[in-house]
Amino acid sequence: MVFLATPHRGSDHATLLNNILRVSAAHGARPYISDLERVSASLAKVNDSFRHYCDGLTLYSFFETRELSLGPTTSALIVPKESAIMGLPGERVSLMYADHRSICKFESPDDPGYATLTEAFNAINKEIFKRSKSQL
Amino acid sequence: MLRYTSMLVSGILTFPGVQNPIVLVAHSMGGIVAKEASLLRLLLPPLCGHCNAGLTKIRRGAGLHYGTTRSFLP
Secondary structure, X not given: OEEEOXXXXXXHHHHXXXXXXXXXXXXXXOHHHHOOOOOOHHHHHHHHHHOOOOOOOOOEEEEEOOOEEOOOOOEEOOOOHHHHOOXXXXXXXXXXXXXXXXXXXXXXXXXXXXXXXXXXXXXXXXXXXXXXXXXX | OOOOOOOOOOEEEOOOOOOOOOEEEEEXXXXXXXXXXXXXXXXXXXXXXXXXXXXXXXXXXXXXXXXOOOEOOO
């Protein structure tokens, strides 16, 4: 499993987004966004359970390093490193020179992020074939 | 428990000819979906939450299967 800027421990911006939705007549607060807030019981439950189920899974976590533009004068990291990492044994962690939006959208095959992800795929590929051979 | 299944799971990579070949690539909220799905032993995932490609299609070897035209592949 490859995680790209996944808020395993929530995001401060979830609170902000829900506050904006709450005052918006058309939308209103969304429960699933509340679950992404920093102190979220739901996220904690998923994380606690997942650590018992992830044996045998190859885990990669990539985190963003560039702030996403949120307006003319504002920018921020949406999912900071400490939230994008699960801290599980065997989890491979790497940075991407991208913001939250562009971390999964590459301009060209020469994009460093694309190369990084391709390397991860190659490593996973080798591991899968190695496991496959050992099962024969 | 699966509260997030309608959320984006960005991509599923398959390796033809290999058993259990699926690598799930999830962006942002999709990662929470992926973890939650795995708790229910649904991984390999039954659906791509974004484009609704089912496991059957994926097993047939959809290759690099991605949810948006700008995701993953330039």
